[in-house]
Amino acid sequence: MTAFALLRESCPALFSLMSALFGTIIGSFLGVVAERIPPMLLDDEARINLLFPASHCPSCQHELAWWENIPLVSWLALRGRCYHCGSAIPLRLWLLEAFTFLFFGATAWFLxxxxxxxxxxxxxxxxxxxxxxxxxxxxxxxxxxxxxxxxxxxxxxxxxxxxxxxxxxxxxxxxxxxxxxxxxxxxxxxxxxxxxxxxxxxxxxxxxxxxxxxxxxxxxxxxxxxxxxxxxxxxxxxxxxxxxxxxxxxxxxxxxxxxxxxxxxxxxxxxxxxxxxxxx
Structure with missing residues (x-):
């Protein structure tokens, strides 16, 4: 905790930026949680958990490459569509990442x-x-x-x-x-x-x-x-x-x-x- 406190005190802007970037990673994972837990609970035949299978397109089952799975950036680069089949990627996932980016950055600055x-x-x-x-x-x-x-x-x-x-x-x-x-x-x-x-x-x-x-x-x-x-x-x-x-x-x-x-x-x-x- 002391190291984080020193970083925040010495360079609050850098600390807030690092927190915001960390927030996008957390937001990406929380999107997986929000998307996968309901079928895990409601569909007895769903063979998924929070870790497996790897991130993929729900329409064509294409496993996402690393560059298709960068928080915030990939959705914009792909224009909200799967690179393989062209089906829409839910906007709510990008909005969640954007929200956590802003929320983590703002709270790191003010709390x-x-x-x-x-x-x-x-x-x-x-x-x-x-x-x-x-x-x-x-x-x-x-x-x-x-x-x-x-x-x-x-x-x-x-x-x-x-x-x-x-x-x-x-x-x-x-x-x-x-x-x-x-x-x-x-x-x-x-x-x-x-x-x-x-x-x-x-x-x-x-x-x-x-x-x-x-x-x-x-x-x-x-x-x-x-x-x-x-x-x-x-x-x-x-x-x-x-x-x-x-x-x-x-x-x-x-x-x-x-x-x-x-x-x-x-x-x-x-x-x-x-x-x-x-x-x-």
Whole structure:
């Protein structure tokens, strides 16, 4: 950690650039995670995992050469199409790499200390594929939410930003809150308003941020979810199920960043209300 801190202090621009480039590599791998985990879970006949087979075109099965697999650059050089068969390469994969490039670079420049920075990167490495998978498949896999929870507890143990007891209570309260909300809504309406994956994701965020942060996480996620729902209805002109996982992911990252600047949950909630309140 000391070497990274010295590099950041002596040459912050170089440190941010190196972090951004590292982010593109992580983003490329997270794209593989987001694309492969759903068929691994939903298709019993799918013979794939995160490592095998090697990166290939899903249409013609052409195994990508090294120059076809350079983050950010290859998609642009190939103009978004497979070099072998010409089929389209999903734009979402390039956008993910671009986002991680910007996110890692920006956070490396602004976040106050190195351990918090690395913790944020680890948190986002779980939340990004979870959000993408939930958007496309309405699924929050246990193979990501459960390691995220345990990793949060271990991070608090190794680099405590809050008492470990607060992280444990946060995990329990986060799960139980949405579990109770789910059953209340189901008993009143006869319909399901949330999925069990949402409970586990909020439990994981409680482990990372502590039980005190849960009100701000829930408030931010609710506002983000409402905004996303309104945009979806406006663009599609129809009602549909809207995943809550991406909203929780956005709220979790924002809350974690604000906490790194010692902004308490009450201050965060007040800031949110001030931003979204209607002033006369």
């Amino acid at each position: 106050p200390d190195i351990p918090t920075l690395f913790s944020l990167w680890l948190l986002s490495a779980f939340l990004l594929p979870l959000a993408l998978i939930d958007l496309r498949h309405l699924l929050l896999p246990d193979c990501l939410t459960q390691p995220l929870l345990w990793t949060g507890l271990l991070v608090q143990l190794a680099h405590p930003t809050l008492p470990l007891s607060d992280a444990i209570v946060g995990a329990v309260v986060g799960y139980l809150f949405l579990w109770l909300l789910y059953w209340t809504f189901r008993l009143v309406t006869g319909r399901e308003g949330l999925g069990y994956g949402d409970f586990k994701l909020l439990a994981a965020l409680g482990a990372w941020c502590g039980w005190q942060a849960l009100p701000s996480v829930i408030l931010l996620a609710s506002l983000t979810g409402i905004a996303g729902y309104c945009l979806f209805i406006k663009s599609n002109n129809k009602a549909a199920s809207i995943p809550f996982g991406p909203a929780l992911a956005v709220a979790g990252v924002i809350t974690f960043i604000l906490q790194s600047y010692s902004l308490t949950p009450l201050i965060i909630c007040q800031m949110i209300f001030d931003i979204f309140s209607i002033r006369e």
